[in-house]
Amino acid sequence: xxxxxxxxxxxxxxxxxxxxxxxxxxxxxxxxxxxxxxxxxxxxxxxxxxxxxxxxxxxxxxxxxxxxxxxxxxxxxxxxxxxxxxxxxxxxxxxxxxxxxxxxxxxxxxxxxxxxxxxxxxxxxxxxxxxxxxxxxxxxxxxxxxxxxxxxxxxxxxxxxxxxxxxxxxxxxxxxxxxxxxxxxxxxxxxxxxxxxxxxxxxxxxxxxxxxxxxxxxxxxxxxxxxxxxxxxxxxxxxxxxxxxxxxxxxxxxxxxxxxxxxxx
Amino acid sequence: xxxxxxxxxxxxxxxxxxxxxxxxxxxxxxxxxxxxxxxxxxxxxxxxxxxxxxxxxxxxxxxxxxxxxxxxxxxxxxxxxxxxxxxxxxxxxxxxxxxxxxxxxxxxxxxxxxxxxxxxxxxxxxxxxxxxxxxxxxxxxxxxxxxxxxxxxxxxxxxxxxxxxxxxxxxxxxxxxxxxxxxxxxxxxxxxxxxxxxxxxxxxxxxxxxxxxxxxxxxxxxxxxxxxxxxxxxxxxxxxxxxxxxxxxxxxxxxxxxxxxxxxxxxxxxxxxxxxxxxxxxxxxxxxxxxxxxxxxxxxxxxxxxxxxxxxxxxxxxxxxxxxxxxxxxxxxxxxxxxxxxxxxxxxxxxxxxxxxxxxxxxxxxxxxxxxxxxxxxxxx
Numbered sequence: 081x082x083x084x085x086x087x088x089x090x091x092x093x094x095x096x097x098x099x100x101x102x103x104x105x106x107x108x109x110x111x112x113x114x115x116x117x118x119x120x121x122x123x124x125x126x127x128x129x130x131x132x133x134x135x136x137x138x139x140x141x142x143x144x145x146x147x148x149x150x151x152x153x154x155x156x157x158x159x160x161x162x163x164x165x166x167x168x169x170x171x172x173x174x175x176x177x178x179x180x181x182x183x184x185x186x187x188x189x190x191x192x193x194x195x196x197x198x199x200x201x202x203x204x205x206x207x208x209x210x211x212x213x214x215x216x217x218x219x220x221x222x223x224x225x226x227x228x229x230x231x232x233x234x235x236x237x238x239x240x241x242x243x244x245x246x247x248x249x250x251x252x253x254x255x256x257x258x259x260x261x262x263x264x265x266x267x268x269x270x271x272x273x274x275x276x277x278x279x280x281x282x283x284x285x286x287x288x289x290x291x292x293x294x295x296x297x298x299x300x301x302x303x304x305x306x307x308x309x310x311x312x313x314x315x316x317x318x319x320x321x322x323x324x325x326x327x328x329x330x331x332x333x334x335x336x337x338x339x340x341x342x343x344x345x
Numbered sequence: 346x347x348x349x350x351x352x353x354x355x356x357x358x359x360x361x362x363x364x365x366x367x368x369x370x371x372x373x374x375x376x377x378x379x380x381x382x383x384x385x386x387x388x389x390x391x392x393x394x395x396x397x398x399x400x401x402x403x404x405x406x407x408x409x410x411x412x413x414x415x416x417x418x419x420x421x422x423x424x425x426x427x428x429x430x431x432x433x434x435x436x437x438x439x440x441x442x443x444x445x446x447x448x449x450x451x452x453x454x455x456x457x458x459x460x461x462x463x464x465x466x467x468x469x470x471x472x473x474x475x476x477x478x479x480x481x482x483x484x485x486x487x488x489x490x491x492x493x494x495x496x497x498x499x500x501x502x503x504x505x506x507x508x509x510x511x512x513x514x515x516x517x518x519x520x521x522x523x524x525x526x527x528x529x530x531x532x533x534x535x536x537x538x539x540x541x542x543x544x545x546x547x548x549x550x551x552x553x554x555x556x557x558x559x560x561x562x563x564x565x566x567x568x569x570x571x572x573x574x575x576x577x578x579x580x581x582x583x584x585x586x587x588x589x590x591x592x593x594x595x596x597x598x599x600x601x602x603x604x605x606x607x608x609x610x611x612x613x614x615x616x617x618x619x620x621x622x623x624x625x626x627x628x629x630x631x632x633x634x635x636x637x638x639x640x641x642x643x644x645x646x647x648x649x650x651x652x653x654x655x656x657x658x659x660x661x662x663x664x665x666x667x668x669x670x671x672x673x674x675x676x677x678x679x680x681x682x683x684x685x686x687x688x689x690x691x692x693x694x695x696x697x698x699x700x701x702x703x704x705x706x707x708x709x710x711x712x713x714x715x716x717x718x719x720x721x722x723x724x725x726x
Binding site for chain 1: 377378379381382385407408409410412413416437440441444445448449690691692693
């Protein structure tokens with residue numbers, strides 16, 4: 081038990097999610113290992129975001145067990161749950177920044193609530209996070225509606241990193257970004273993971289980011305995870321959806337770009 | 346596993362070596378966000394700042410912990426030079442410290458600090474200019490509505506009858522119970538108050554005139570206008586505003602349609618028809634409330650109430666009251682729709698414009714009502 085929990089930072093077993101008669105997940109199993117970047121891909125409406133919401137406890141599953149950091153969150157006491165929740169950070173699709181607070185205050189909210197420190201230190205930590213996610217220093221006093229979509233996402237990550245979490249959940253980090261911004265984001269994920277020793281769980285549509293920043297890919301099709309493997313091996317998988325996805329024109333170009341980059345390096 | 350949870354043991358700071366030259370501080374144990382409070386207590390109790398840090402026994406480090414360690418060495422944000430003064434750290438810790446030193450070394454952006462009274466004056470000026478702009482916008486919007494209504498009358502644009510009926514139901518029919526109940530209660534209160542004052546003069550019978558005249562001329566239409574402003578004016582703003590924030594209004598324009606024709610005219614027309622009806626019902630229920638109080642506590646029987654009303658109250662009071670209803674309806678509907686169209690982007694903008702819509706329409710309704718009172722007085726009506 082102890083050994084598996086050290087290896088697998090998230091364990092999902094037999095997860096079932098239903099909305100009325102519609103079954104989204106059926107006996108879904110998934111492991112996330114410590115220190116990896118795991119991407120969940122799948123068609124629109126395949127339940128990727130629902131899976132993320134189930135793991136972080138925003139969606140009550142109909143059945144199944146979810147262990148995060150070795151703890152079954154549904155069975156855990158409120159105090160223990162809160163303890164685990166402090167050890168992950170979540171970035172929602174559009175950042176989900178609090179619109180009445182500026183970026184600096186947004187980043188300070190988790191610290192003020194969970195880990196009160198001297199004000200000047202919190203300020204400096206928050207500015208540090210702003211620099212770490214690659215936002216310009218003058219965005220500290222901007223409000224969310226003054227930021228572009230990509231900047232809001234970066235600020236969302238900065239807030240998620242506020243308490244120095246062990247796991248970072250990202251919901252479609254590159255959706256709605258221009259190709260340059262998206263590539264910058266992939267790079268950011270790799271840098272953050274390396275330097276802050278993070279485990280990253282991300283939900284995405286973006287084949288480019290799968291090949292550039294992910295260690296493993298989980299494919300969610302027909303209510304199951306049909307395959308979990310490295311991006312290169314997933315691309316060879318014979319499941320028809322994966323074939324369509326990776327052998328389509330966009331999949332080929334993403335792989336081609338990766339191959340040329342490898343040669344260049 | 347449990348070492349990660351529960352109360353954390355924190356890092357320990359200890360001086361290594363003696364003498365003024367060997368100011369080496371050794372940090373052992375975990376130095377992370379969660380044990381920062383314990384570390385900060387120790388930092389505060391340090392008598393002098395260290396020359397060097399020895400991190401040989403450091404167990405774990407995160408970005409906040411790294412920042413605190415760097416702050417030990419440099420108080421002025423010049424963290425980059427401090428890296429050389431750190432000894433014996435593991436490669437991954439050193440990499441993190443280097444990254445943090447780079448990222449945190451940026452000077453904070455300074456906010457423009459202006460003295461508070463200047464901010465206050467500037468705010469005052471801004472709101473006065475804003476008020477003026479708002480009036481101009483409202484006048485322009487009145488013009489736009491009238492132009493659109495005119496071209497509908499000339500048959501160049503269509504009147505959306507289905508939408509009109511839908512809004513008539515929502516703003517008119519659905520508001521009947523609440524308006525009737527409210528006016529009934531206010532009627533009873535007015536009767537009661539005037540009776541207590543008039544009883545001393547033996548003139549309780551005048552209660553009839555007070556209730557009927559006040560409701561016919563003022564209260565019926567005023568109360569229903571205020572209720573409709575709160576109920577439907579706010580709904581107009583919220584509906585149109587959320588359409589605006591979801592870019593539906595832009596879609597309407599891009600499809601070569603006119604939002605005024607599609608959204609504003611039906612709502613305006615519905616309110617123009619329904620507010621007089623609601624006002625009439627409000628007058629009836631107010632008088633009914635007065636009559637009920639008269640019958641139960643003042644010994645004025647309903648028959649006496651009616652005949653007294655017939656003798657003493659002029660019929661044209663009703664028309665004077667009802668004449669105001671379309672004016673109020675026009676104000677409420679156009680302010681509600683205009684505020685909705687002014688919503689920009691975010692969802693919180695919908696909230697602030699809804700508030701502003703209700704405040705403006707109730708304010709204008711009362712101001713216009715006062716103007717009508719002055720006008721009627723000058724005309725000896």
